[in-house]
Amino acid sequence: MRKYFTVFAASWQDEFTYRLNFILWRFRNVLRFLMTYFLWQGLFSATSTIYGYSRPDMVAYIFLVLIVQAAITSAPSADNIGGEIGSGDLSNYLLKPMSYLRFWFTRDLASKSLNLLFSFIEITLLWLLLRPALSFHYSFFSVFGFVASGLFAMVIYFLVSASARFTSFWYPENTWGLSFLILIFIEIFSGSIFPLDVLPPAGQIILQATPFPYLIYYPISILDGKITGLYLWRILFQSASWTLLLLIFTRFLWRKGLRVFGAEGN
Amino acid sequence: MDIISVKDLKKHYQIAQKEAGLAGSFKSLLHRQYSVVKAVDGVSFAISEGELVGFIGPNGAGKTTTLKVLSGLLYPTSGAVSVLGFTPWKRQPAFQKQFSLVLGQKNQLWWDLPAQESFILNKEIYEVPDAQYKSTLDTLVQLLEVADLLKIQVRKLSLGQRMKMELIAALIHSPKILFLDEPTIGLDVVMQKKMRDFIKDYNRQYHSTIILTSHYMDDVKELCDRVIIINQGRLLFDGQLDEIIKKFANHKILTVIFSKDINPDALKSVGQVREFTYPRALISVPRAETSAAASRLLRDFPVADLNIEEPAIEDVIREVFTGKDLA
Ligand SMILES: Nc1ncnc2c1ncn2[C@@H]1O[C@H](COP(=O)(O)OP(=O)(O)OP(=O)(O)O)[C@@H](O)[C@H]1O
Ligand SMILES: [Mg+2]
Numbered sequence: 001m002r003k004y005f006t007v008f009a010a011s012w013q014d015e016f017t018y019r020l021n022f023i024l025w026r027f028r029n030v031l032r033f034l035m036t037y038f039l040w041q042g043l044f045s046a047t048s049t050i051y052g053y054s055r056p057d058m059v060a061y062i063f064l065v066l067i068v069q070a071a072i073t074s075a076p077s078a079d080n081i082g083g084e085i086g087s088g089d090l091s092n093y094l095l096k097p098m099s100y101l102r103f104w105f106t107r108d109l110a111s112k113s114l115n116l117l118f119s120f121i122e123i124t125l126l127w128l129l130l131r132p133a134l135s136f137h138y139s140f141f142s143v144f145g146f147v148a149s150g151l152f153a154m155v156i157y158f159l160v161s162a163s164a165r166f167t168s169f170w171y172p173e174n175t176w177g178l179s180f181l182i183l184i185f186i187e188i189f190s191g192s193i194f195p196l197d198v199l200p201p202a203g204q205i206i207l208q209a210t211p212f213p214y215l216i217y218y219p220i221s222i223l224d225g226k227i228t229g230l231y232l233w234r235i236l237f238q239s240a241s242w243t244l245l246l247l248i249f250t251r252f253l254w255r256k257g258l259r260v261f262g263a264e265g266n
Numbered sequence: 267m268d269i270i271s272v273k274d275l276k277k278h279y280q281i282a283q284k285e286a287g288l289a290g291s292f293k294s295l296l297h298r299q300y301s302v303v304k305a306v307d308g309v310s311f312a313i314s315e316g317e318l319v320g321f322i323g324p325n326g327a328g329k330t331t332t333l334k335v336l337s338g339l340l341y342p343t344s345g346a347v348s349v350l351g352f353t354p355w356k357r358q359p360a361f362q363k364q365f366s367l368v369l370g371q372k373n374q375l376w377w378d379l380p381a382q383e384s385f386i387l388n389k390e391i392y393e394v395p396d397a398q399y400k401s402t403l404d405t406l407v408q409l410l411e412v413a414d415l416l417k418i419q420v421r422k423l424s425l426g427q428r429m430k431m432e433l434i435a436a437l438i439h440s441p442k443i444l445f446l447d448e449p450t451i452g453l454d455v456v457m458q459k460k461m462r463d464f465i466k467d468y469n470r471q472y473h474s475t476i477i478l479t480s481h482y483m484d485d486v487k488e489l490c491d492r493v494i495i496i497n498q499g500r501l502l503f504d505g506q507l508d509e510i511i512k513k514f515a516n517h518k519i520l521t522v523i524f525s526k527d528i529n530p531d532a533l534k535s536v537g538q539v540r541e542f543t544y545p546r547a548l549i550s551v552p553r554a555e556t557s558a559a560a561s562r563l564l565r566d567f568p569v570a571d572l573n574i575e576e577p578a579i580e581d582v583i584r585e586v587f588t589g590k591d592l593a
Contacts, residue, residue: 003390006391007387014376092372265369
């Protein structure tokens, strides 16, 4: 365990040396927040509810997206794993008594914790600036469910992006295409731009067969009290199942990939 | 006891063929064709504890590939390998804690942090006790004279300074076996010498086993008693350095100083003229004909001085590499 603490600490130091990078990344998230915020403001100027969401509901939703995104989608692993496989730098890790997946998950955690901290500050500032009406309907259970589903979401995101990056084992040069596609899917179908229940029922059913809604939409809906009781447990169970399934799949790809890994370089 | 044993090791790479140009790229995307590179093709050797072995061969011979199989980065195509009793590509932690692979052009240090941070990370990864870490680090830092560089960002170090740091990072866990792939590449002559001294000391003091590849014959001459030569994935030689000459050099070199100008064409009857600038000539003659050639020289030419020598090891190895004179 101690080795991963040290990785965590070193990752923080590393993030600090890339201050500008980090600030720009946070700036991008704030911009995206403002974009969706004003988009919804525009839509709500004509009517008071859209798909059952009142304006304060929707504003609360997109505020929560900012936090949840910080915790779930800030993941340096997604930017690095493919490159390290393609360039052969993965060798450095394979030589050592350490798990590559755990190493990158730890680095993700370090990055998430920093991002989370900043997202709280940003939300406070944005709230002070915009002073919108918000509505929350949380309870003890919804907070518990939110934390649990959020933790699953973190792992699911990691596994989805890691397994997408593992395609570099077979296609060292063109991993970007697939990863980019998956990133777009995540952006749209995880619920970071709009809550997924605004989609037609057929679309919702299709999405439920993918891991995407478990990333952002479900955690937020749980916190917001829209998913309760048995339904809540079902969603948590499905999150856990996706996590397990993806874990098995990722490890399978990893083992297959190492067999064809060329350890390029030098 | 053999600490490393390799039997009939083969590593064949499958590589996807790419045709030139954009159209070719599309074609190979739809319909991939593979070709096989026999990087290592049936190599066997055994190394015992404490040996310092030079592993040499021309570019593309399969040296790095062999070292990568030995350290568990690559799965072999066939053959049996045992290192410290382990099968390398199973990558068991108990095995990984006992060796290090240093690739001259790869870096494991965190680029944006001082080297010291990477050392601490390795200490934790290899679970090195505090006291041992301190004493190992102190020794290495002194030997390599890098005390004042520990707190500087790795990206700001020079190539040679970084190589030293790479070496420290690789040695923090006191490995029993060291695979050094071109450890002196890119170093200036002074640094090369220091690196060599360091490797020699490390081998003696810790009785560690070292396999070293290098394209600098000085490295090999100074460090290695035993040399393994491979070419095109096959073993050409395994033995003492000076045996290479006996085995492969089927000629000797006659160095002649003439007392009067001669007709250089006439020298061709003696042997192959390597060099001629009056008054000195280097003539290569087959081993068996050395004395006959020498007496012919003395009889037919105005010779002031004559020397019969073994060819330089560099020349012999060059010939071995190019596949000449192998008969
Ligand atoms: N990952 C790889 N995929 C495909 N072919 C490879 C790969 N790595 C090496 N090769 C090929 O295998 C052969 C042996 O390469 P290797 O790197 O082992 O040579 P080397 O003896 O270390 O040479 P050098 O002295 O130039 O470092 C070469 O023909 C090389 O092109
Ligand atoms: Mg090499």
